[in-house]
Amino acid sequence: MIEALREFADRWLGRGDATITVPSFDGALKPNQKLEQAEILLECVAPEDWPVVLAGFSAVLLPDAPAYVTVELPDGPLPPPTDPRQLPGELTEGGGYHYYPPKDLVRGWLTEAGFVIADEADADQYWHLLLTAARLERR
Numbered sequence: 001m002i003e004a005l006r007e008f009a010d011r012w013l014g015r016g017d018a019t020i021t022v023p024s025f026d027g028a029l030k031p032n033q034k035l036e037q038a039e040i041l042l043e044c045v046a047p048e049d050w051p052v053v054l055a056g057f058s059a060v061l062l063p064d065a066p067a068y069v070t071v072e073l074p075d076g077p078l079p080p081p082t083d084p085r086q087l088p089g090e091l092t093e094g095g096g097y098h099y100y101p102p103k104d105l106v107r108g109w110l111t112e113a114g115f116v117i118a119d120e121a122d123a124d125q126y127w128h129l130l131l132t133a134a135r136l137e138r139r
Contacts (some may be wrong), residue, residue, distance in 0.1 A: 018027035023139070047087050047099055050106070061133040071127040074100045103127065 010016035045053050061067055089100040119130040
């Protein structure tokens with residue numbers, strides 16, 4: 001009788017033979033650091049390169065495959081261009097260069113490259129885009 005009560009309590013409380021836990025590791029945990037250690041290939045895309053980069057990105061994705069892209073947003077209003085060759089959104093500060101493309105221009109480039117925006121959000125000074133490569137009919 002006591003054994004039956006003990007089994008019932010173990011099942012009820014999830015202990016003894018009724019324990020449901022994740023087994024402990026048998027050896028040293030070896031985390032995968034490949035992504036953190038990977039070389040950054042593309043951090044800032046110049047205006048003339050956006051269509052080329054997106055077309056190449058679209059070409060390597062399977063139809064309807066998801067893609068995640070972020071576009072950095074400025075943390076305030078951008079100053080007007082100071083050079084006649086400069087586009088709105090281009091900044092040169094302290095010898096560095098940065099480009100904040102307008103959202104409507106990015107939308108056009110994405111459409112032109114065959115992407116469909118599945119979802120989007122602004123957070124942490126980035127425009128987060130979840131994309132799919134649209135199916136294009138081959139003739």
